[in-house]
Amino acid sequence: MSVRPIYLDCQATTPMDKRVLDAMLPYFTEHFGNPASITHVYGWEAEAAVKRSREILAAAINCAPEEIIFTSGATEANNLAIKGVAEAYFSKGQHIITLQTEHNAVLDPCHYLENLGFEVTFLPVREDGLIDLEALEKAIRPDTILVSIMAANNEIGVLQPLAKIGEICRQHEILFHSDAAQAIGKIPLDVQQTNIDLMSLTAHKIYGPKGIGALYVRRRNPRVKIAAQIHGGGHERGMRSGTLYTPQIVGFAKAVELGLAELASESQRLQQLREQLWQQLSQVEGIHLNGHPTQRLPGNLNISVEGVDGSALLIALQPVVALSSGSACSSTSTAPSHVLTALGRSESLAYASLRFGIGRFTTTQEIDIVAQHAIATIQSLRKATARV
Ligand SMILES: *Cc1c(COP(=O)(O)O)cnc(C)c1O
Numbered sequence: 001m002s003v004r005p006i007y008l009d010c011q012a013t014t015p016m017d018k019r020v021l022d023a024m025l026p027y028f029t030e031h032f033g034n035p036a037s038i039t040h041v042y043g044w045e046a047e048a049a050v051k052r053s054r055e056i057l058a059a060a061i062n063c064a065p066e067e068i069i070f071t072s073g074a075t076e077a078n079n080l081a082i083k084g085v086a087e088a089y090f091s092k093g094q095h096i097i098t099l100q101t102e103h104n105a106v107l108d109p110c111h112y113l114e115n116l117g118f119e120v121t122f123l124p125v126r127e128d129g130l131i132d133l134e135a136l137e138k139a140i141r142p143d144t145i146l147v148s149i150m151a152a153n154n155e156i157g158v159l160q161p162l163a164k165i166g167e168i169c170r171q172h173e174i175l176f177h178s179d180a181a182q183a184i185g186k187i188p189l190d191v192q193q194t195n196i197d198l199m200s201l202t203a204h205k206i207y208g209p210k211g212i213g214a215l216y217v218r219r220r221n222p223r224v225k226i227a228a229q230i231h232g233g234g235h236e237r238g239m240r241s242g243t244l245y246t247p248q249i250v251g252f253a254k255a256v257e258l259g260l261a262e263l264a265s266e267s268q269r270l271q272q273l274r275e276q277l278w279q280q281l282s283q284v285e286g287i288h289l290n291g292h293p294t295q296r297l298p299g300n301l302n303i304s305v306e307g308v309d310g311s312a313l314l315i316a317l318q319p320v321v322a323l324s325s326g327s328a329c330s331s332t333s334t335a336p337s338h339v340l341t342a343l344g345r346s347e348s349l350a351y352a353s354l355r356f357g358i359g360r361f362t363t364t365q366e367i368d369i370v371a372q373h374a375i376a377t378i379q380s381l382r383k384a385t386a387r388v
Helices: 018-027 041-061 074-088 104-115 133-139 162-171 246-261 263-281 310-317 338-342 347-351 364-387
Strands: 068-071 095-099 119-123 144-148 175-179 198-202 213-217 287-289 300-305 353-357
Touching (some): 041 246, 074 104, 074 213, 095 104, 144 162, 310 353, 310 364
16 A cells, blocks of 8 residues: 555544444444334334433533434534524524634525525634624624534634624523534533534544534523425434434444543643744744634644745645645635635735644644645745745
8 A cells, every 4th residue: 555645634524433433333223223213123213322422522522312313414503593593583583693714614604595585794813713793793693593603614724703603692682603613522511511502513523423413502591493405204303303323322422432431641742742843934934823812722733824826836735745734614715714814914925825734643743744845845946945
């Protein structure tokens, strides 16, 4: 087998942990039943596994098991939360507040609702990527029904102050949704402490399988209503029909369980690796850190590089390290990252950016190789430009 590049794109997706796969395997073959089959043991086994998984996920964010609605991932959870609330609270108001730096799975449902006549405020962020809480307060109107602010950004890793946002929303009796796709299993989350009413989750950013996620929907204080977006057999309390995908659900719960069990030691290790990388890169002139230096995911580093062409840089790095500039989900578009431009980065600095996503299987040796190669590449590209 040829040598493959070092994988540093853990904000795009992660390899599945072998322990997660082992937990899933019996549910493909031996325990293959439909959890909705109530007349025989095949159904009961699957139902028991789903129940256990739901309990693990609920404990992970401090909610009740019935408040977990399984979806195909965070994209679907975001769509269900935003469109579902918009439809259910239509008569109360038609104004939504979100951030310019949200994932497209939040921004695009908001744009869709704008076309239907809803009004959406896309709040700018501070230079460090964090929300301006005063701007949030000012944006709130009597007809605001929902605030949607992510927990951790997928490009620059910044962690938004969920508790403060939740407090503001609660004071104004506005529902608070948070896209926590990058946060679950990596930082502590508590929907009670932070007054979150709806929260989107996914498994594949934390060493679980792709194609499974969940939406937390608060059942009391207040009881949140959402309009279903997929209709059918009435699964998931009518909010999301479709046969539950038992193996994926088991894997999702296992991934979250492992993430939380190892959270303290692993965050420390990832932070050290990130420091190691930044210490080397920051020796080079004209390299800028994007996003708040410490209020961010432990494994995320995002930089902009002066004096190089962004795509030339990525192409030159490709044989040694697999990473991206910004979001994988919008990497087919040629526009510069909407997150970096929202921070006030120039178009050329937004283009010439690198997102390092360090993960569970990254080693210190790999970080050194990547740092040295990135520095050499940047210097040689700069020399080549200077010669022209
Ligand atoms: C990955 C990601 C999503 C999309 O999640 P899927 O499960 O892949 O649909 C949404 N929001 C954020 C912040 C993400 O990082």
